[in-house]
Amino acid sequence: MKIARFDNGKIGLLTDAGLVDVSDIAGAGDGQWPDTAPLRLIRDFAALRPQLQAALETRAAVPLESVRLETPVPWPSKVIAYPVNYHAHGKEMGATYRAKNQGFFLKPPSSVSGPSDVIELPAVPGREVHHEAELGIIIGKQCRDLPREDWREAVFGYACLLDMVVRGREERVFRKAYDTFCPVGPWMVTADEIDQPDQLSMKLWVNGELRQAANTRDLVLDIPGMVATASAVMTLYPGDIIATGTPEGVGPVVDGDAVRIVIDQVGEMNLRVIQGNRGATEVFEDAYVPPIVKQELTDR
Numbered sequence: 001m002k003i004a005r006f007d008n009g010k011i012g013l014l015t016d017a018g019l020v021d022v023s024d025i026a027g028a029g030d031g032q033w034p035d036t037a038p039l040r041l042i043r044d045f046a047a048l049r050p051q052l053q054a055a056l057e058t059r060a061a062v063p064l065e066s067v068r069l070e071t072p073v074p075w076p077s078k079v080i081a082y083p084v085n086y087h088a089h090g091k092e093m094g095a096t097y098r099a100k101n102q103g104f105f106l107k108p109p110s111s112v113s114g115p116s117d118v119i120e121l122p123a124v125p126g127r128e129v130h131h132e133a134e135l136g137i138i139i140g141k142q143c144r145d146l147p148r149e150d151w152r153e154a155v156f157g158y159a160c161l162l163d164m165v166v167r168g169r170e171e172r173v174f175r176k177a178y179d180t181f182c183p184v185g186p187w188m189v190t191a192d193e194i195d196q197p198d199q200l201s202m203k204l205w206v207n208g209e210l211r212q213a214a215n216t217r218d219l220v221l222d223i224p225g226m227v228a229t230a231s232a233v234m235t236l237y238p239g240d241i242i243a244t245g246t247p248e249g250v251g252p253v254v255d256g257d258a259v260r261i262v263i264d265q266v267g268e269m270n271l272r273v274i275q276g277n278r279g280a281t282e283v284f285e286d287a288y289v290p291p292i293v294k295q296e297l298t299d300r
Protein backbone atom coordinates (compact mmCIF):
# COMPACT_ATOMS: atom_id res chain seq x y z
CA MET A 1 0.00 0.00 0.00
CA LYS A 2 0.96 3.59 -0.55
CA ILE A 3 -0.17 5.65 2.43
CA ALA A 4 -0.39 9.40 2.08
CA ARG A 5 -1.25 12.20 4.47
CA PHE A 6 -3.14 15.16 3.05
CA ASP A 7 -5.35 18.20 3.70
CA ASN A 8 -4.62 18.81 7.38
CA GLY A 9 -3.82 15.33 8.55
CA LYS A 10 -6.21 13.11 6.63
CA ILE A 11 -4.88 9.69 5.69
CA GLY A 12 -5.39 8.28 2.22
CA LEU A 13 -4.44 5.17 0.29
CA LEU A 14 -3.13 5.68 -3.22
CA THR A 15 -4.93 4.08 -6.17
CA ASP A 16 -4.77 4.74 -9.90
CA ALA A 17 -7.74 7.08 -9.46
CA GLY A 18 -6.26 9.08 -6.59
CA LEU A 19 -6.54 8.85 -2.81
CA VAL A 20 -9.06 6.79 -0.90
CA ASP A 21 -9.72 8.59 2.37
CA VAL A 22 -9.31 6.19 5.31
CA SER A 23 -9.04 8.84 8.02
CA ASP A 24 -11.90 7.26 9.96
CA ILE A 25 -10.13 3.89 10.10
CA ALA A 26 -6.82 5.53 10.98
CA GLY A 27 -8.29 7.86 13.58
CA ALA A 28 -6.82 10.78 11.67
CA GLY A 29 -7.77 14.20 10.34
CA ASP A 30 -9.49 15.56 13.42
CA GLY A 31 -7.08 18.42 13.87
CA GLN A 32 -5.33 16.88 16.86
CA TRP A 33 -1.99 18.32 17.95
CA PRO A 34 0.48 16.85 17.82
CA ASP A 35 -0.72 14.76 14.90
CA THR A 36 0.35 11.33 16.05
CA ALA A 37 -2.34 9.42 14.13
CA PRO A 38 0.22 8.14 11.58
CA LEU A 39 2.31 6.65 14.42
CA ARG A 40 -0.67 4.66 15.68
CA LEU A 41 -1.65 3.63 12.17
CA ILE A 42 1.85 2.26 11.64
CA ARG A 43 1.84 0.50 15.01
CA ASP A 44 -1.59 -1.05 14.43
CA PHE A 45 -1.25 -1.59 10.69
CA ALA A 46 -1.46 -5.39 10.70
CA ALA A 47 -4.73 -5.31 12.63
CA LEU A 48 -6.20 -2.49 10.54
CA ARG A 49 -5.12 -3.88 7.19
CA PRO A 50 -8.33 -5.81 6.40
CA GLN A 51 -10.41 -2.67 6.97
CA LEU A 52 -8.02 -0.61 4.87
CA GLN A 53 -8.12 -3.19 2.10
CA ALA A 54 -11.92 -3.20 2.17
CA ALA A 55 -11.96 0.59 1.92
CA LEU A 56 -9.64 0.41 -1.08
CA GLU A 57 -12.10 -1.87 -2.82
CA THR A 58 -15.32 -0.07 -1.97
CA ARG A 59 -14.66 3.65 -1.58
CA ALA A 60 -14.31 6.26 -4.30
CA ALA A 61 -11.01 8.07 -4.65
CA VAL A 62 -10.39 11.80 -4.79
CA PRO A 63 -8.04 12.90 -7.57
CA LEU A 64 -4.47 13.54 -6.44
CA GLU A 65 -4.54 16.95 -8.11
CA SER A 66 -7.34 18.06 -5.80
CA VAL A 67 -5.49 17.47 -2.54
CA ARG A 68 -2.47 18.93 -0.80
CA LEU A 69 -0.06 16.16 0.13
CA GLU A 70 1.63 16.43 3.51
CA THR A 71 4.55 14.61 5.00
CA PRO A 72 3.39 11.11 5.98
CA VAL A 73 4.87 11.09 9.50
CA PRO A 74 4.96 14.60 10.98
CA TRP A 75 5.94 13.59 14.52
CA PRO A 76 8.56 10.86 14.38
CA SER A 77 10.26 10.39 17.74
CA LYS A 78 13.52 10.77 15.83
CA VAL A 79 15.11 10.99 12.41
CA ILE A 80 18.23 8.85 12.35
CA ALA A 81 20.67 9.78 9.61
CA TYR A 82 23.74 7.95 8.38
CA PRO A 83 26.53 10.17 7.05
CA VAL A 84 28.85 9.24 4.21
CA ASN A 85 27.22 5.97 3.32
CA TYR A 86 28.24 5.77 -0.34
CA HIS A 87 31.96 5.53 -1.18
CA ALA A 88 31.72 7.91 -4.15
CA HIS A 89 30.09 10.59 -1.97
CA GLY A 90 32.77 10.13 0.68
CA LYS A 91 35.35 10.62 -2.04
CA GLU A 92 33.77 13.81 -3.37
CA MET A 93 33.63 15.26 0.14
CA GLY A 94 37.21 14.24 0.90
CA ALA A 95 35.94 12.28 3.90
CA THR A 96 38.16 9.52 5.22
CA TYR A 97 35.40 7.94 7.31
CA ARG A 98 32.23 6.07 6.36
CA ALA A 99 28.92 5.43 8.13
CA LYS A 100 30.19 1.96 8.99
CA ASN A 101 32.78 3.39 11.37
CA GLN A 102 31.04 6.67 12.17
CA GLY A 103 27.54 5.69 13.25
CA PHE A 104 24.62 8.06 12.85
CA PHE A 105 23.48 11.55 13.76
CA LEU A 106 19.96 12.82 14.43
CA LYS A 107 17.89 15.41 12.63
CA PRO A 108 15.19 17.13 14.68
CA PRO A 109 11.64 16.00 13.94
CA SER A 110 10.82 19.70 13.40
CA SER A 111 13.02 19.69 10.29
CA VAL A 112 10.62 17.25 8.59
CA SER A 113 8.49 18.77 5.84
CA GLY A 114 6.30 17.44 3.07
CA PRO A 115 6.07 17.15 -0.69
CA SER A 116 3.98 20.31 -1.08
CA ASP A 117 6.15 22.45 1.19
CA VAL A 118 8.96 24.70 0.04
CA ILE A 119 12.56 24.25 1.12
CA GLU A 120 13.38 27.50 2.92
CA LEU A 121 17.02 28.49 2.68
CA PRO A 122 18.29 30.25 5.79
CA ALA A 123 19.85 33.70 5.48
CA VAL A 124 23.47 32.59 5.80
CA PRO A 125 25.37 34.59 3.17
CA GLY A 126 28.51 33.00 1.82
CA ARG A 127 27.35 29.50 2.65
CA GLU A 128 26.06 26.85 0.30
CA VAL A 129 22.97 24.80 1.13
CA HIS A 130 23.26 21.38 -0.49
CA HIS A 131 20.72 18.75 -1.48
CA GLU A 132 21.26 15.14 -0.43
CA ALA A 133 18.90 12.64 -2.06
CA GLU A 134 18.29 9.66 0.20
CA LEU A 135 16.07 6.64 0.63
CA GLY A 136 13.99 7.07 3.78
CA ILE A 137 13.07 4.07 5.90
CA ILE A 138 9.99 4.22 8.13
CA ILE A 139 10.26 2.05 11.24
CA GLY A 140 7.22 -0.13 11.94
CA LYS A 141 7.58 -1.49 15.42
CA GLN A 142 9.00 -0.77 18.81
CA CYS A 143 12.23 -2.66 19.19
CA ARG A 144 15.64 -2.63 20.81
CA ASP A 145 18.75 -4.68 20.05
CA LEU A 146 17.30 -6.10 16.87
CA PRO A 147 19.70 -8.56 15.22
CA ARG A 148 20.69 -7.77 11.63
CA GLU A 149 18.89 -10.78 10.27
CA ASP A 150 15.58 -9.63 11.77
CA TRP A 151 15.68 -6.18 10.16
CA ARG A 152 12.55 -6.76 8.08
CA GLU A 153 10.48 -7.03 11.29
CA ALA A 154 11.33 -3.43 12.08
CA VAL A 155 10.71 -1.83 8.69
CA PHE A 156 7.24 -0.53 7.90
CA GLY A 157 8.00 1.12 4.60
CA TYR A 158 9.93 3.56 2.50
CA ALA A 159 9.76 7.14 1.28
CA CYS A 160 11.84 9.67 -0.63
CA LEU A 161 13.89 11.88 1.66
CA LEU A 162 16.08 14.94 1.24
CA ASP A 163 18.75 15.64 3.84
CA MET A 164 19.39 19.35 3.32
CA VAL A 165 22.52 20.84 4.85
CA VAL A 166 24.45 24.08 5.16
CA ARG A 167 27.95 23.05 4.16
CA GLY A 168 30.65 23.83 6.65
CA ARG A 169 32.73 22.46 9.49
CA GLU A 170 30.38 23.40 12.33
CA GLU A 171 28.43 20.76 14.22
CA ARG A 172 26.71 18.60 11.63
CA VAL A 173 23.41 18.43 13.48
CA PHE A 174 23.33 22.23 13.71
CA ARG A 175 23.86 22.61 9.97
CA LYS A 176 21.17 20.06 9.15
CA ALA A 177 18.53 21.15 11.65
CA TYR A 178 16.76 24.01 9.91
CA ASP A 179 13.01 23.79 9.35
CA THR A 180 12.21 22.22 5.96
CA PHE A 181 15.65 20.56 5.80
CA CYS A 182 14.12 17.08 5.80
CA PRO A 183 11.40 16.73 3.15
CA VAL A 184 9.87 13.24 3.36
CA GLY A 185 7.25 11.80 0.99
CA PRO A 186 5.32 11.90 -1.20
CA TRP A 187 3.85 8.97 0.78
CA MET A 188 4.97 5.80 2.55
CA VAL A 189 5.20 2.62 0.50
CA THR A 190 4.72 -0.41 2.70
CA ALA A 191 7.64 -2.82 2.79
CA ASP A 192 5.71 -5.69 1.21
CA GLU A 193 5.67 -3.72 -2.08
CA ILE A 194 9.46 -3.51 -2.25
CA ASP A 195 11.17 -6.89 -2.28
CA GLN A 196 14.67 -5.55 -2.69
CA PRO A 197 15.18 -2.18 -1.05
CA ASP A 198 18.89 -2.74 -1.62
CA GLN A 199 18.37 -2.54 -5.39
CA LEU A 200 16.53 0.76 -5.75
CA SER A 201 17.49 3.35 -8.31
CA MET A 202 17.46 6.93 -7.01
CA LYS A 203 17.82 10.16 -8.95
CA LEU A 204 17.77 13.87 -8.22
CA TRP A 205 17.49 16.79 -10.61
CA VAL A 206 17.77 20.53 -10.03
CA ASN A 207 15.94 22.61 -12.65
CA GLY A 208 15.89 19.57 -14.90
CA GLU A 209 19.64 18.94 -14.63
CA LEU A 210 20.49 15.47 -13.34
CA ARG A 211 22.70 15.88 -10.26
CA GLN A 212 22.52 12.55 -8.46
CA ALA A 213 21.95 9.06 -9.83
CA ALA A 214 22.70 5.99 -7.78
CA ASN A 215 21.45 2.66 -6.55
CA THR A 216 20.99 1.52 -2.97
CA ARG A 217 23.09 -1.53 -3.80
CA ASP A 218 26.09 0.77 -3.26
CA LEU A 219 25.27 1.57 0.37
CA VAL A 220 28.34 1.06 2.57
CA LEU A 221 26.41 0.20 5.74
CA ASP A 222 23.47 -1.75 4.38
CA ILE A 223 19.85 -1.49 5.49
CA PRO A 224 20.02 -4.43 7.96
CA GLY A 225 23.16 -2.84 9.39
CA MET A 226 21.51 0.56 9.74
CA VAL A 227 18.50 -0.88 11.56
CA ALA A 228 20.67 -3.04 13.82
CA THR A 229 23.06 -0.19 14.62
CA ALA A 230 20.29 2.26 15.50
CA SER A 231 18.42 -0.28 17.59
CA ALA A 232 21.60 -1.24 19.43
CA VAL A 233 21.68 2.29 20.83
CA MET A 234 18.06 3.41 21.10
CA THR A 235 14.59 1.97 21.29
CA LEU A 236 13.10 2.40 17.84
CA TYR A 237 9.44 3.40 17.67
CA PRO A 238 6.82 3.17 14.94
CA GLY A 239 7.24 6.14 12.66
CA ASP A 240 10.92 6.70 13.35
CA ILE A 241 12.67 7.62 10.12
CA ILE A 242 16.09 6.55 8.90
CA ALA A 243 17.86 8.73 6.33
CA THR A 244 20.10 6.16 4.68
CA GLY A 245 22.77 8.45 3.24
CA THR A 246 23.33 10.23 -0.02
CA PRO A 247 25.33 9.20 -3.08
CA GLU A 248 27.72 11.41 -5.01
CA GLY A 249 26.58 14.52 -6.83
CA VAL A 250 25.52 16.74 -3.93
CA GLY A 251 25.51 20.42 -4.75
CA PRO A 252 24.04 23.81 -3.96
CA VAL A 253 20.48 25.01 -4.41
CA VAL A 254 19.43 28.64 -4.56
CA ASP A 255 16.27 30.74 -4.50
CA GLY A 256 13.82 29.64 -7.17
CA ASP A 257 15.33 26.23 -7.85
CA ALA A 258 13.11 23.23 -8.50
CA VAL A 259 14.34 20.01 -6.91
CA ARG A 260 13.01 16.69 -8.16
CA ILE A 261 13.73 13.36 -6.46
CA VAL A 262 12.61 10.02 -7.88
CA ILE A 263 13.10 6.63 -6.26
CA ASP A 264 11.94 3.59 -8.21
CA GLN A 265 8.90 1.85 -6.71
CA VAL A 266 8.64 4.58 -4.08
CA GLY A 267 7.63 7.79 -5.80
CA GLU A 268 8.60 11.29 -6.74
CA MET A 269 8.69 14.67 -5.04
CA ASN A 270 9.03 18.07 -6.67
CA LEU A 271 10.07 20.79 -4.27
CA ARG A 272 10.53 24.49 -4.73
CA VAL A 273 13.42 26.27 -3.05
CA ILE A 274 12.96 29.78 -1.67
CA GLN A 275 15.40 32.11 0.03
CA GLY A 276 14.09 32.92 3.48
CA ASN A 277 15.06 35.86 5.64
CA ARG A 278 15.34 33.83 8.85
CA GLY A 279 18.09 31.61 10.16
CA ALA A 280 21.01 33.98 10.55
CA THR A 281 23.21 33.13 13.51
CA GLU A 282 26.55 34.35 14.74
CA VAL A 283 27.89 30.83 14.29
CA PHE A 284 27.74 31.31 10.53
CA GLU A 285 29.09 34.86 10.55
CA ASP A 286 32.61 33.84 9.62
CA ALA A 287 33.13 32.69 6.06
CA TYR A 288 33.60 29.01 5.60
CA VAL A 289 37.28 28.21 5.15
CA PRO A 290 38.53 26.21 3.38
CA PRO A 291 36.13 26.34 0.45
CA ILE A 292 34.36 23.14 -0.50
CA VAL A 293 36.49 21.47 -3.11
CA LYS A 294 35.03 18.37 -4.66
CA GLN A 295 37.55 15.57 -5.00
CA GLU A 296 38.19 13.86 -8.28
CA LEU A 297 36.01 10.75 -8.51
CA THR A 298 38.21 7.75 -9.21
CA ASP A 299 38.03 4.11 -8.34
CA ARG A 300 38.48 3.72 -4.66
Ligand code: MN
Nearest residue numbers: 132163245246
Ligand atom coordinates in the same frame (compact mmCIF):
# COMPACT_ATOMS: atom_id res chain seq x y z
MN1 MN B 1 22.71 12.80 4.43
